[in-house]
Amino acid sequence: MSWISALAELQERGEPCVLVTIIEERGSTPRNAGSKMVVTAERIYETIGGGHLEYKAMEMAREMLEKRTQDTRLERFSLGASLGQCCGGATVLLFEPMGQPQAQIAVFGAGHVGRALVPLLASLPCKVRWIDSRENEFPEQLPAGVEKVVNEDVVDEVENMPAGSYFIVMTHNHQLDLELTAEILKRNDFAYYGLIGSRTKRVKFEHRLHERGFAPEVVQRMRCPMGLPEVKGKLPMEIAISIAGEVVATYNANFGQDVKKGESTVAKLLPGSRRERG
Template sequence: MDSIDLEVLKTSAAWIAAGRRCELITVIKTWGSSPRPVGATLAICEDGTVVGSVSGGCIEDDLIARVRDEGISRTIPEIVSYGITADEAHRFGLPCGGTIELSIEPLSAHSRIDELLARLEQHELVQRRLDLRSGEVELSKAAPGAQMQVSEQAMVTLHGPRWRLLIIGAGQLSRFLAQIALAMDYSVTVCDPREEYRAGWHVDGVQLVHEMPDDVVLEMNLDHRSAVVALTHDPKLDDLALMEALKSDAFYVGAIGSRVNNSKRRERLLEFDLTPEQLTRLHGPIGLYIGSKTPSEIAISILAEMTAIKNGVPTNMIVPHAAAPTQPGDAVCVVESGAV
């Protein structure tokens, strides 16, 4: 599965290769409430076909109508605004007072979209600098933690995996988790030293390694854009890796297991050199409470919790699986087989 960013770029590249005129639209600034975040993209072809999104749909409708009526005639980038007045906010489906500013860039072979895609295939985080006066494009490797920047002279956007996810264990749940995480712009590594589990395990775009998980955690030098999820149920594999991950800057560290197993895991980890404060960072049972029972549902639950933590959602607004309600007689179903 491709992320929206990749889908927009790949479609743009295909239009350019076919000799069709097209434009790349990027959200560069918002005021008040807006449907799409800064950095969201949309590509539009000369026939009005679009891919991607920059609003709830009404701005897209206006862009399409303009292209169909006027064609694509821009030769250099242009900055446009929607929703400046209350009437416009209502017209374009923006919340009252919402305003969105867009960069509209005419694309051609000189836009270096093919080169950008080639670098993204190598899982590189790429910085794309667009000169807003001339339309010239420069590509370079982006530094960790880099942010989108816009000035009167240039717009710098980031493309590629901006977050990293280490999954310990190559099982069925790992496959679903890896596939969804890829679509969310994560660079995914799956680690399992057990050959019988690795055999036949494959997801395009995911690195599969066989070293011991704790060694991989140390080699990855986890930062605040990294997450670790342990899915093996095997303390020999999970515990040491979790210990190292909890001492790192990773924004999320979680492990599968029931409440009982999670309690035993915490007792074991305290026997290592972890502090109680470090141990409080461990999420387990893992995931948000959504009544998940199948591997695909559990994967969604895990990524939902990761996303909430990544986005800074207040703790009192998150219902983790550890706080899942249970009823007499169904605790085993909910905790042991139903989730995580």
């Protein structure tokens, strides 16, 4: 894949990368100025000539990805004994971070809290799919980066999200909340699952999910009540700010890491939430 095609695909997926460009060459070098390479946490696209130079460039690019730096970087390399290359020339590389990590979020429910929450999420490095069966509940204007999904059977939309997604359930129907919860927990490959509701709702859901055969450690990954306990209040915007804060804490912790089944980053970050809704 060419470097420009790779950049387009990575941007579409919301995957961060570093574009490495040879901007200066002196003497004998393996590639000419203008040659480019795209580096992600797992792959590279194109080449700047191979050898130890390319290895060092990949190492530096991945260090930038790990540190989440957005600053460009210039590095000069002598292609002699220090790099184990026989070219003998010198080259200057430009490292340009491209994109930010983007959380893939599915918000089920276009009620009052959903209408307060979605614009907040849209202002973050997130891609939001806003899902409801009721067309008339959505506002006329959607924030940029938000995809509206109207589906009579919203449960079908769970499988359309990629692994490592964030799921937020706040529908108008408790039975629908339960069916969505079951489908999400069945996947068990999410980065975050939050369900609006009180401790009483959680206890009822835990009982019903155990009856359906869900293991306790899987059910434990559900955040209900959800949101940062430090953010008080019952107004839709107050609840939305609390939930958005918890999402931010989760994707900051998960950046550069694979989401492992059975692990709950939020549970580690926030061992107890006192927020009660519904």
